[in-house]
Amino acid sequence: MRQEATKKRQTILLVVNEPGEFVELLRIAIAASQRHWSIAFLFAQYGYINLRTDRATCQRLGFSAYFPGMILDNDHEAALAEQREKPLKNGYYPNSLVGGLGQKDGIPRWKLLLLLLGIAPLFLFKRFFVRREKSHKNRLYLRSLLFSLKIYKRTKPAIVIFGQEFPGSPNSLITQRCNKDGVPTLIVPFAVGTPKEMVESLHDKKDHWVKINVPNRIAARLFPQWVNYYRGKELIRLPGQTIFLLEFLNLTPPHPWIPNSSYVTKIAVECESMMQYYASMRFPPSQLELTGATYDDAIVKARRSVVEHKAKTAERLRLDPGKRWLVCAWPTNQYGSRNEPLEFRNYEQLCHAWASALQAVAAQTTFEVIICPHPVSDITYVRQILSLYGLHTRIATNGTLAMVCCSDLFVACVSSTIRWAISLGVPVINYDCYEYGYTDFDAAGGVVTVTHSSDFESQLMAWTKNPTTYHAALQKQEECAGQWGIHDGESTTRIISLIDRLATTQAIN
CATH class of the missing domain: 3.40.50.2000 (Glycogen Phosphorylase B;)
Structure with missing residues (x-):
């Protein structure tokens, strides 16, 4: 049984x-x-x-x-x-030809009129109430x-x-x-x-401030495990009304943050x-x-054919497979979720800063530059920006994982793809252009995190122009690679x- x-x-x-x-x-x-x-x-x-x-x-x-x-x-x-x-x-x-179904005598018009009058209130109810209900988040x-x-x-x-x-x-x-x-x-x-990611993403959202309204205050006092503190603010993980519902349904996690x-x-x-x-x-x-x-196995598989894949990519993008490759995971637009003042006023300015820094590497060093847009990015928009810097022909659309396996230097913005590079022993420049302040990758010796464009440009040049500096980072990354992947x-x-x-x-x- x-x-x-x-x-x-x-x-x-x-x-x-x-x-x-x-x-x-x-x-x-x-x-x-x-x-x-x-x-x-x-x-x-x-x-x-x-x-x-x-x-x-x-x-x-x-x-x-x-x-x-x-x-x-x-x-x-x-x-x-x-x-x-x-x-x-x-x-x-x-189906109308099956079982003798076909055109029948029509329903009298007066019956149709009564039917329409009878169901009209239902349409009005849907028009004025149901649509509003569907748009309500709760x-x-x-x-x-x-x-x-x-x-x-x-x-x-x-x-x-x-x-x-x-x-x-x-x-x-x-x-x-x-x-x-x-x-x-x-x-x-x-x-x-990590909890750091949670507090960083919520501390500037008023719905998550304890003192913003009465429900949040009550929930914070009754259920203190939902409360946290960051940048001088008392925060609550979810709005008070939602916490009441979850507590009533016994759906509270051990540690909400x-x-x-x-x-x-x-x-x-x-x-x-x-x-x-x-x-x-x-x-x-x-x-x-x-x-x-599972991405570990995908990396292993990609590494087995890295020479062939690199040759095909070089042919398609007209690159030199004999040079070192800098692979960049292009940043996504996260301005909609950041209320903090940032270095650049909008995503367009940020893109220009990244493109300018990468163009300098392509023009002044022996590194080839390859750019991998995120799957949710508008590839047409990214291409337009890069075309102003002569980088539009260096866009790889065959998957970031495969390109990381071909890379000698990886550049990204607080992306989980950084783990792939670390596990492969590839040095990483983590340009935290949205200033999240995450320390997830600090334990890896070959990762350098910068938060301003001037530091980003300086770090790029330091590692792409100075072989001694680059090899020092490479050695540190290789020493800890085994801790970051299997x-x-x-x-x-x-x-x-x-x-x-x-x-x-x-x-x-």
């Missing part, structure tokens, strides 16, 4: 809240589907920006995909519709929670996998239900997340440095398992084995 129960529960439900998670979870889904698992993705948030493209990817791979707002067919109704569809010759035969939030729970019940997964966990997310509700049902849950982190602090069964830890971080944040040791990340090519296998073990153990229990 236990074995039969295990066999029946062969679905993995992967929950996605933002596009970065999908990339990592998709690799797991593909690997798991090649075993004995069926795959279902839940895009849990209303307004998920990459819904169309990511749904298309799921459809192409034969994975189920669900999102808030979609119409879910009732199983009985779907079966009935399929039965009635059989004689219609795959859409070539209309309504959408509650709907996303309920929809996520509905998909969990519909798919009946053997295990649920998240890319992250944060307070108030649908993940918390699903985890709560999974723990009640004995279904294991797993976080496969897609990025570096620590990303991934949750009641999931396991966290698949990417590397030794992250294992040390989780330990410093007092995560239960039983919750942590060192597996490596490059044995078995990380995905370890994650899949963990999934199998968790699902089997929980099913037996």
Whole structure:
């Protein structure tokens, strides 16, 4: 009986809240589907920006995909519709020709008039009330929670996998239900997340100031674990009304200000440095398992063909494969989330500063410069800026990971891709142009963080013009590379084995 129960529960439900998670979870889904698992993705948030493209990817791979707002067919109704569809010759035969259906005597006009008058109030109600309701964030939030729970019940997964966990997310509700049902849950982190990131992103948002309104003040006094302090401000992790709801539903994480602090069964830890971080944040040791990340295996695969890939890229972009390559992960526009005064007034000025500094490297040093726009960036806009500096022909669109493997120097703005470069022993210049002040990569000896354009330009020239300075950074990075990645090519296998073990153990229990 236990074995039969295990066999029946062969679905993995992967929950996605933002596009970065999908990339990592998709690799797991593909690997798991090649075993004995069926795959279902839940895009849990209303307004998920990459819904169309990511749904298309799921459809192409034969994975189920669900999102808030979609119409879910009732199983009985779907079966009935399929039965009635059989004689219609795959859409070539209309239903009106089946069973004697055809044009009938029309409904009398007076009956139509009465019908229209009867349903008119419904249209007015929708016009003046329902649309406003849909635009309200709280309504959408509650709907996303309920929809996520509905998909969990519909798919009946053997295990649920998240890319992250944060307070108030649908993940918390699903985890709560999974723990009640004995279904294991797993976080496969897609990025570096720290309390510093939380306070830096929220300290300038008035909704997160304790003293801004009465609900925040009451929530802060009743539930002090939601409170934090930064830059002279008393902050609250979520608005007071939301905290009341989460506390009432018992969806409060152990430590609201620590990303991934949750009641999931396991966290698949990417590397030794992250294992040390989780330990410093007092995560239960039983919750942590060192597996490596799927991008580690992608790096291993890319490194095997790096010479060939570098030659093809050099031919396409007309570069010299014999020179050292500086690869730049082009910064995204984050001005919408920063209320702090920054060095540049807008994204356009920032782009010009980056392009000018990189153009100087291309013109004055022996390094080749390659630019990798972010997937969410407007490539046309980036190309227009770079064309003013003669860099528009140096845009690589074949994936940042592959280009990092070809790089001798990596440049980025507080990006999680910096971990890839560190694990490969590649020196990194981290230009924190949005002045977040993150210290995530300070432990890596070959990473230098700068916050102003003049320092950025100076550091670029120091490492690209002076071989001694560059090699010193290279040596420091190579010494710590092993702490930032696991490059044995078995990380995905370890994650899949963990999934199998968790699902089997929980099913037996």
